[in-house]
Amino acid sequence: MDMKTTKKKLGLKEKYAHMTRGLGWETSYQPMDKVFPQATFEGIKIHDWDKWEDPFRLTMDAYWKYQAEKERKLYAVLDAFAQNNGHLGITDARYLNAVKLFLSGISPLEYVAHRGFAAAGRNFPGVGPRVACLMQSIDEVRHAQTQIHALSNYNKFYEGFHAGATHQIERVWYLSVPKSFFDDAFSAGPFEWMIAIGFSFEYVLTNLLFVPFMSGAAYNGDMATVTFGFSAQSDEARHMTLGLECIKFMLEQDPDNLPIVQKWIDKWAWRGVRVLTLVAMMMDYMLPKRVMSWKEAWEIYFEQNGGALFNDLAKYGIKVPECLTQCSIDKEHISHQAWCTFYQYAHASAFHTWLPNAEEMDWLSAKYPNTFDKYYRPRYEQWREMADKGERFYNNTLPMLCQVCQIPMVFTEPDDPTKICYRESEYQGEKYHTCSDGCQHIFDDEPEKYIQAWLPVHQIYQGNCFPEGTDPTAEGFDPMLKVLEWYHIQNGKDNLDYEGSGDQANFAAWRGMATQNT
């Protein structure tokens, strides 16, 4: 790849030292603590920033070279996909609904991550983490762009791809879940941001999103998604090492950092787990061909891999996050509870839902022997019966949302899967509700932060989610239709059942045309 040179090049370690440490300086016109005002208020004590080392020892010159190579590979595939009607090669157009959720719920997070790492890079006084944050910031904007480019191909043919990454992320009820996760992290200080995103999200959780789900995309013939997914995850490998390095660095710098770091790990592990509910549902219900169940993915990537990580951190005094007991109960329930919710609210969502067919229900029974037949199959059978009679069930009441994770109150008590779990806290004379002990704990620790949450259901009831100029007293005013208009969800096209949708009809017709000449 490189030109042969007679002079010996610098070794990796030497080059890294020159291109990071060598680029830093002490400020002279202003004191360092004024230039880096966010470096101390969170209580994290750092004595020697030079102890920070990126294990990949990646420098900017090498970074550009390898990232350019990744982009060339990715765009070659995207061109081929577009040129060869790649969209007709997927297993079943139901699959696209998972991609719509990805585009609207995850791609905008990449963009916020880009901004957040730019800010973290600005706010850390140490040169090592600043360079690493700079690279990660550029990676994240690349992810947002490549995801939007890749999925724009589908926007030419299918409903529901037109507004997710820009308009809907700011408004739609279920998208406030991932959005509020990043808002929470971004409005914290730079060290908490690193634990929230660099450690919990990247190291502990993104494997669940980008590895088994993307492998699933490949299994379902979606060349575009698997390619951007793996291309993004190749950067994540670097982000994970950064997250892990950051946490070890904080713990090694001062023993006083331990309780702060532990609190953030507990908080962000739970926040991340809640956001992953959407991914659980995508894996168990939205991939027509499944690679593994959510529960299996959870066991490999969270329990085994996370377990290894926490064993390793035990030497610093770090304990496994408090939420683990509840997580091991929840892994058998959350994908089903989430899909049941979206099925009931399919009229208010920017993608289609469906009832699992007989073969899919058998797969779910086999993968979830303790829970599926007992709690969820009867529900689907009941809904199937109602739908067959022309009484397809829609829930027309807006649900109460958790003040912290913003997910509707659909999760059940850890010791009773038939009882909805909710917790109540009081702050300044007002009552606030959370979905779990984990979220309540987070609320109680910083109520002044979470009372400011923009909760979609509250906002609808307050009349803030209608198009400008809407008159709720006008005759025939339909609040749901007005909210959908404000969401840019085209009623009857983007929402409701997959069965009978334009996507279903078009996919069948186009695939037919692709194999015949008439």
Place this chain on the structure above:
Amino acid sequence: MSTVFIAFQTNEDTRPIIESILADNPHAVLDEQPAMVKINAEGRLVIKRESIEERIGRDFDLQELQVNLITLSGNMDEDDDQLTLAWKN
């Protein structure tokens, strides 16, 4: 003992890399999944530049691994000659 892993895209670039890793780490276990190859190993996994160069017949910079890398787990250390993943417990 905890497991470390590394995963690559399945393609022509990674085939010799995976062969080298398996040859250099007899305890490693191959896990082939759609579009990706994951290598799991108890405790520790080493990727050696020389072994890859022997198979591809040209100079190789270990940082080239990043182009086809999907994910990894474990504490990482990389220099010009090898990349190591390990859990120190």
